[in-house]
Amino acid sequence: xxxxxxxxxxxxxxFALGFIARLIKSDLRFPPDLAKIxxxxxxxxxxxHGGVELAKADLGExxxxxxxxxxxxxxxxxxxxxxLLATRRVGLLDAAAxxxxxxxxxxxxxxxxxxxxxxxxxxxxxxxxIMLAIxxxxxIVVGLLLASWSRGRVAKxxxxxxxxxxxxxxxxxxxxxxxxFTNGSVVLLIGSMLIGAIANPKAxxxxxxxxxxxFMGMLCLFLxxxxxxxxxxxxxxxxxxxxLGAFGLVMPLIGGVIGVLVGHLMxxxxxxxxxLVGVLGASASYIAVPPAMRLAVPEANPSFYxxxxxxxxxxxxxxxxxxxxxxLALLVAGGA
Amino acid sequence: xxxxxxxxxxxxxxxxxLEHRLIAAVRRRGASGYTLLRxxxxxxxxxxxxNLEIDTNLLLKVILPPERMSGLLDDLDALIGQGYHLTVFxxxxxxxxxxxxxxxxxx
Numbered sequence: 001x002x003x004x005x006x007x008x009x010x011x012x013x014x015f016a017l018g019f020i021a022r023l024i025k026s027d028l029r030f031p032p033d034l035a036k037i038x039x040x041x042x043x044x045x046x047x048x049h050g051g052v053e054l055a056k057a058d059l060g061e062x063x064x065x066x067x068x069x070x071x072x073x074x075x076x077x078x079x080x081x082x083x084l085l086a087t088r089r090v091g092l093l094d095a096a097a098x099x100x101x102x103x104x105x106x107x108x109x110x111x112x113x114x115x116x117x118x119x120x121x122x123x124x125x126x127x128x129x130i131m132l133a134i135x136x137x138x139x140i141v142v143g144l145l146l147a148s149w150s151r152g153r154v155a156k157x158x159x160x161x162x163x164x165x166x167x168x169x170x171x172x173x174x175x176x177x178x179x180x181f182t183n184g185s186v187v188l189l190i191g192s193m194l195i196g197a198i199a200n201p202k203a204x205x206x207x208x209x210x211x212x213x214x215f216m217g218m219l220c221l222f223l224x225x226x227x228x229x230x231x232x233x234x235x236x237x238x239x240x241x242x243x244l245g246a247f248g249l250v251m252p253l254i255g256g257v258i259g260v261l262v263g264h265l266m267x268x269x270x271x272x273x274x275x276l277v278g279v280l281g282a283s284a285s286y287i288a289v290p291p292a293m294r295l296a297v298p299e300a301n302p303s304f305y306x307x308x309x310x311x312x313x314x315x316x317x318x319x320x321x322x323x324x325x326x327x328l329a330l331l332v333a334g335g336a
Numbered sequence: 337x338x339x340x341x342x343x344x345x346x347x348x349x350x351x352x353x354l355e356h357r358l359i360a361a362v363r364r365r366g367a368s369g370y371t372l373l374r375x376x377x378x379x380x381x382x383x384x385x386x387n388l389e390i391d392t393n394l395l396l397k398v399i400l401p402p403e404r405m406s407g408l409l410d411d412l413d414a415l416i417g418q419g420y421h422l423t424v425f426x427x428x429x430x431x432x433x434x435x436x437x438x439x440x441x442x443x
Contacts (some may be wrong), residue, residue, distance in 0.1 A: 301382070
């Protein structure tokens with residue numbers, strides 16, 4: 001079994017196809033809303049799946065997973081913020097906005113990891129799925145706090161540029177927090193999980209073709225589109241520069257290691273579940289966080305965080321990261 | 337000859353996360369209506385491909401009487417002051433059935 005056998009999973013190959021199509025300037029293009037439809041399908045389907053399993057779950061273990069998801073979401077952005085400042089390539093507010101992305105998660109990366117585990121016949125716990133739903137939002141809160149701290153520092157450093165405006169960004173903190181926790185993807189994922197958990201199991205069986213049979217095909221289409229999007233962003237790589245690009249590769253490794261340690265040592269998962277928590281720690285959001293940062297930290301440049309999250313970290317995780325976190329999980333949890 | 341009456345056309349291009357705030361300003365400043373389109377392009381915020389939820393722009397067009405325009409521009413200016421990237425331009429237009437543009441939207 002090669003360490004990089006995930007390269008031959010159809011979904012990952014489709015990702016590569018999209019990426020290459022963009023690099024060779026193919027006119028391949030999805031209709032505007034298809035990516036959104038596919039991501040709705042994937043969230044509903046994974047939510048239903050998880051809900052059915054969670055109905056059988058242990059409450060205490062589920063609660064521990066929730067608490068660790070919150071802690072990871074709070075801790076990772078702070079590490080990222082420190083690293084970004086150490087590069088000395090971005091301002092405080094850009095660093096705050098980028099860091100928030102790395103505390104949150106990418107459902108696309110998570111699903112690719114599930115495809116990877118499936119292709120290797122590895123069983124995994126269902127709790128990481130709750131963690132996926134939980135971890136979309138807390139990083140946003142940390143991002144907001146880092147941004148408002150940064151604003152204070154910026155105003156102190158350059159008082160001649162006028163007093164900081166009271167309404168700058170933070171004026172709508174309540175709205176932004178509400179939007180972070182009622183983000184469409186979060187509502188859809190948690191809602192589908194609840195439906196899966198409480199629905200009549202007999203009736204759920206009729207959904208089998210929808211949630212299971214066509215799932216991998218839909219994931220292939222989704223990753224094809226994400227490959228196109230990543231290829232498009234990859235061109236912006238020059239604009240973010242080498243130091244930031246390196247952050248987009250190093251940060252997921254740090255998050256992955258922390259995730260793997262939490263997955264096995266704190267939550268006691270086996271290799272499959274530990275790999276998934278590693279993936280959660282490593283991945284960067286491109287769903288809930290970018291719009292929240294747009295609203296809350298308008299001073300930060302979106303092309304930095306979108307390029308890093310979509311153009312650097314996402315492809316890295318899909319191609320190299322997942323097998324790396326799996327190897328780490330084997331190392332830590334292999335004997336268990 | 338048609339009875340054309342001069343009005344102002346305000347066009348705004350910006351990220352679609354600002355939609356609610358822009359519409360609130362348009363209503364508050366007494367415009368009679370607005371038109372919103374999804375847009376894509378590139379500029380100071382980088383590429384806005386319009387393919388994903390997170391990188392879509394909007395293009396907002398509002399026609400309103402000249403005396404109400406300045407209030408709306410104040411609101412847009414305040415957003416720019418907060419750091420948002422807005423492209424705003426104003427044009428003179430002439431409209432048919434101008435009474436329609438005098439009636440503010442019901443809030």
